[in-house]
Structures are given as structure tokens and as C-alpha cells.
Amino acid sequence: MTERSESGLPARAAALDLLTQALSRRAGMEEALSASALRDLPPRDRAFARALVMASLRHLGPIDRAIDERLNRQPPEAVKNILRLGTAQAFLLDQPPFAAVSTSVDLAAQGRATRPFKGLVNAVLRGLLREPPKLDEPQALAPDWLFARWRAAFGETEALATCAQIAHEPATDLSLRDPADAEALAEALDAEVLPGGSLRTARRGEVTAWPGYGEGRWWVQDASAAVAARLLDVRPGQSALDLCAAPGGKTLQLAAAGARVVAVDRSAARLKRLSENLARTGLSAETVAADATGWDDPRQFDAVLLDAPCSATGTFRRHPDVLWTARPSDVASLAAVQSRLLDSAARRTRPGGRLVYCVCSLEPEEGEAQARAFLARTPDFTLAPASMGEGGAPPASLTAEGTLRILPHHREGGTDGFFIARFTRAAA
Template identity: 70%
Template sequence: MSSDPQLAARTAALELLDAALSRRAGLDEALAGPAMSRLPPRDRAFARAVAMAALRRLGPIDKALSAKLNRPPPPAVLNILRLGAAQAFWLDVPEFAAVATSVELAASRKGTRAFKGLVNAVLRGLLRDGPPADDPAALAPPWLYARWRAAYGEAGAQAVATLIAQEPATDLTLKSSEEAEGIAETLDAQVLPGGSLRTSRRGDLAEWPGYAEGAWWVQDASAAIPARLLAAQPGETALDLCAAPGGKTLQLAAAGAQVTAVDRSAPRLKRLSANLARTGLSAETVVADAATWGEGRTFDAVLLDAPCTATGTFRRHPDVLWAARPGEVASLAAVQASLLAAAAERVKPGGRLVYCVCSLEPEEGEAQIERFLAARPDFSLAPASPGEGGAPEASLKPDGTLRILPHHLPGGCDGFYVARMVRQAALPVSGGAR
């Protein structure tokens, strides 16, 4: 580890970007890795900010770089150039410092040392041209933008992609809605439809008022809608499948339901349990694959937030756009169909089932429910009403399901598909003599 704080922070940023672009969930792993943990808080925040700025504008940066490069350099060199451009154009770093520290970063590594002259020349060329424009069609990977255009039209695709470059505020879900006004004032937050709070406050969450007391948890405004649509009642049994990281479990428990949370990841369930303890809420946690969980219990209300490409979460996780691959849509759709079939068997006759994904891809949302309802005549849609659960009215589809696009809420939100269904009540057994 370098003794130069500036170089150490930029080395960590390079590791973050390398990890984000090499594998799904790589950024989260690197954020918790040794390169970041060894940095003081201020440098750690800077390293994250540089990597995130590069990811949010990766498309425009690469378009500008391609005009300056005769052929692609090694990946590590390309990432150094990306980080240098992000610092120079979108962070509060003087242009000369962005170039000089990028050259120093290249010189500090064996595999990139021979390219320090290239780094210097290319970045200086970019600075002469000025910052690249935030062309919506360039902000997303071309294959994803083409999918969004096909699904939502050119105007819809542009509105979605424009938000990629914008850093989001923080949304909170309250344990008790009665405290909304007081907590909102304390955190300088806006109360959103449905009761979520939105704040531009920055810094360590654990230091924010109400955190230690368990008054709230971080949860995107869109992510809070599915549990509200499930409308669990005090004393009802509720099942949260694929439950981690647990925001929806906390919502169901706060509503007074007897909650069982199932997830295949023990470490992620451990985090869920820690949040239950912090908020003073209770739920049964089960480490199991939701598709093959062996217990035969059925529940009044079942929520399935299925694994997906997560393309709707790009505001907070821009890396998902660049880690996703076209083939994943079909493979994950098969997983979702299996989980949805398993979730249906957990619903009591007369009970409710909510299916949701934080994906913008129709194969993972609308197509799943169409296929499911065709195969399961004992289930039918229970349409959402306009504005129910805090859902933007623009998100309500004619069939009563929700297609929440990131631009449907002023200031942005995660993209989600949500469908609420009911299972036909068991028919009474006819009696009498024959």
C-alpha cells in the first residue's frame, strides 16, 4: 500500500472499477475489501466517489476515449484513463491534478508503467475537448438501451437513461408512520407518497438521528411499494421469499404480521437479523433455497422479490448495467418462473401473493405473470388502485400491475415490476345424504 494518500485513494478507486467491470457484485465485494478498509474515512469516500463517477458516465467517457486511441489499451490502463476523466470533468479535482495523479497511478504499477506517456497525452487531449455530453443513448450499454427503446419507446428510453448520470438521494422507510413529520424535520427530508422519506443528507448513516433507535431503515421508495401492496395485517402469517437484505421483511414485521423470511445466503440473513434487532422487530429467519424449501406451511400473504438482472437499480448501482449480459435475461427468467411456482404453493386459499423484480426487462416482469396466470387458473390479479402504496400513477398498467420506471417519481426511483394476485378460496365441501 502506498504511503502517498492521494495515490493510495486512487489505487483503491482503480480496484473498485476493475472489480465492478469484471464480475457481478464485484463492486460490493471491493468496497468491503482491504484496499478500502485501510484508508481513512475521507480517502475512502473519495475513492468511492471517483469510481462511481466513472461508472455513471462510462459510456460517454469511452466514446470520448475511443476518438483518442488508435487501439484499445490493456484494461487496467483504460480504467486509469476512465478514472482520470471522471476526476477532471465531474469531481472537484483540478485538471492538472487529475492528469498528474493518473500518470503517477500508471507509473506505480508494473503492468501499466509503460503506458504513463499515453495516459498523459490522452487525458490532456480530453481536457482540450472539454467534458463529453450526457447523451442518454450513450449512458447505457447499447444492447440495454435498445431493449428499453423497444419496451418503452425512444422518449421512455431517454428518460430512463438520463438518470444514470445523476447521484440519487437517500430514501428511508419508517418503522412507524406516526413519526414521519418529526423524523423528516430532523433529517431535512421530504415525505414521499406512501410514507417514505427522501433526504440529501450525506455521511455515516449510523450517526443519523433515529438510526440507533431503529426508527428507520434505508430502502428505495420503489422497493417499499411491494410490501405495502401485500397489505399484511396484524396477526396474519406472512412469508418473504428471497428476503435479504430485508427491507420488506422489516415492513411486514412492522405491520404486525408473523413473518418468516427465507433466503439462501446465510451472511445476508445475518445482516437482516441485525436490522431486526436494531429496529426491535421480530421475524423467523430460514436459510434455504426458496424454490426447494422443504417445509409445507402455507401463509396468508406471500411476497417474492425474485433474483433478477437488477437493471432497475442503476441509480445506486450503476455497475449492474455494465456487469449484465444479454444471456442473463433468459437464464434468470427461468429461475424466476421456478420461484414463482414454488411461492404459489405457499399461499393459503384466499391468500395473497405479490411478485416483484427490480428489473426493467419485460421478460422478468410482465411475461412472467402472463405465463404464470395461464398455468394457474386458481390465481387472479388483484389490481392496484391509482397511487396505492405510494406508487406513481404513471406506473399503473391497465391490468392493475405496476411497471415503475425510474423517471416516474420526481428525483428518480428504482425501476420495478410489481403484480399482486389472490388465490381462489377453497370451495366448501358439500354435505348431505346421497
């Protein structure tokens, strides 16, 4: 349950705008947060609107099922979104149920396209209050096509355990500039030290106000994402290349380990954020705005990290919208891009060097299948198996081949889903 709010219609209108954008834009929740009316609200209303949208997205499957059972035909999408928000208010937030109904009706009354559906909104939500829906069945929390894929890939038990994580609001994981700071920062941030050295805190609110942020002692990075850079095992003075680097958590890890880092990303805007974090942490790296497949640079590196663009289905704990904006066709089209990027990464790995490939995807075509295909077409690379728990990876994530398949329930309290493989290039 989320803290009760007395927020009124402006907060709910902003929530409607945010939910509409999150579900209609492939760029996702982050872009919607910066582009929506949320910006203009007081902090308390902004927090309520965001919490309302996140609760709606985390339970969108069972919410839609409950609503659809009371509809003869689908209303306009704006009306459906008002119903979604009203259901979330009534059953997932600490809101008086009938206030959730009345504010939803008032919200419908504000729009020309939604005004004719005020009666429908009232009837559906009051019907749900009389017969409360079940919103916590794991299988219903994911789209049918994704659950079917996960069941085929990992089995029924693992798929259900993965789906169960969708409903939970995640804690915040931090990576540290100096591992020696772990105990002191854990105390200051009310955090626990995770295997591998990440911190996990249940703190809420603006991270820029947290202890150690201004001094650049840490940055936000999911514990699963931090594993990939640790598997490169870079040493001070070694050269390292981070391809598709933004927003830059792995670049910061490599730089903090003492490597001479080049960070490449096609988005100059996202590289700006990386540069700001480098400045804040006092770390250094060369940044290059370029497409990694066509980057015209002859250098080879001791260590290469490729966190490839992917369907991002493993990030649903923080970005539940990805479950509902992803399409089956995305997986195949992104897999083709990943193959080209892997070949580019291979060319930039010096003989005897190391290459780590990772994706924040739960889809085998983007992970296991990519690793096998890469080894088949690139005979001078071999798989360098990870060891149990290496880099802070959950023990359950180690596969028989020596790759890592991190599922969201593999870490107590949840974690992002990742696939990670490490390769070594033969010496000349």
C-alpha cells in the same frame, strides 16, 4: 460536482482497485466496496475514492467513447481504467484538470503492467482537455443493447428519460417502523415525506450516525422497493412469507405491520444482516436459510412476497456497475429461475391468500412476461389490480393490466426501476 479533495495517490490507487473489481465481478459494487483497498484509507480519502469510482461508472458510456476516439487500439484493462478515472477527475469532479492528468500518469507509473503506458495516459488525457468531451448525452449513458431493449419496451421518450437518471447521484430513502414518526423524523433528518410514507433525505455520510438509527426507528430502503410490501396489505396477526428476503427491508415492513413473518433466503450470511436489523428495530421474524424452490415446509400463508433474483437493471442509480456487468444472456437464465420461484410461492399461498411478485429489473421478460405466464399456468390465481397511487407507487407506473411498471424517472428526484404484480388465490 463533487466536493474538492486533496487526496493523493493512495486514494486514487484504491479507486483503481475498486473500479476494476466493480467491472469484473458479477457480485457487483457492494462486494467490491468491502473487498477493496478502500477499507484502509482515512475517511476523507475513502469518500473521494468512492465518489471518483461512482462518477466514472455513472458516465462510463460517454467516457469510453471519448477515450476510444483517441486510441488506435485498446490498451490493457488496467490502463483503460486509469484513463476512465482520469477523465472523471478532469470533467466530473471538482479537481484541477491538469492535476487529474498528472496524478493519472503517476498512478500508471506505480504498476509494472501500466508503467509502459504512462505516455499514452498523458497524451489521451491532455487531448481530452484540449477538446472536452460531452459526457451527459442520455442515450450514451447506457450500453447500446440495454438502450435498445428499453426503447423497444417503453418507447424512445421513456427510454431516454430512464437513461438520463443514470448520471445522477440519488438521495437516500428510508422506511419507518412507525408511520406516526414521519413528521418528526422528516424534521430531524432534513427529509421529505413521500407518497406511501417513505422519507427521502439528501443527507450524506455514515447512516449509523443519523437521528433515529440507533433506536431502530427506520431502515434504508428505496421508495420503489417499499411499494411491494404495502401492496400485500397485511393485517396484524396475519401470516406472511418473504421469499428471497435478504437484505430484509420488506421483512421489516411486514413485521412492522403486525404480521407473523417467516423470512427465507438461501444466503445465511445475508440473513445475519437481516437478523441484526430485526434486533435494532425491535421487530421479530422467523428466519430460514434455504433455497426457496426446494424449502421443505408444508405451511401456507395469508400473504406471500417474492422479490425474485433478477438482472437488477432497475437499481442503476445506486449500483451503476450493473449496467456494465449484465449480459443479454442473464435475462433468459434468470427468467427461468423466476418461474420456478413463482410456482414455489404459489404453493405456499393459502386459498384466498395474496401473492405479490416483484423484480428490480427493467426487462419485460422478468416482469410483464412472468406475470402473464404465471396466470396462464396457474388457473387458481387471478391478478388483483393495483389502484392509482396505491402503496405510494408513482401514478405513471400503473399499467392497463393493473400491474406496476415503475421507471426510474417516474418519481421526482429518481427512483429504482421495479415491476410489481399482485395475485389472489381462489378460495377453497
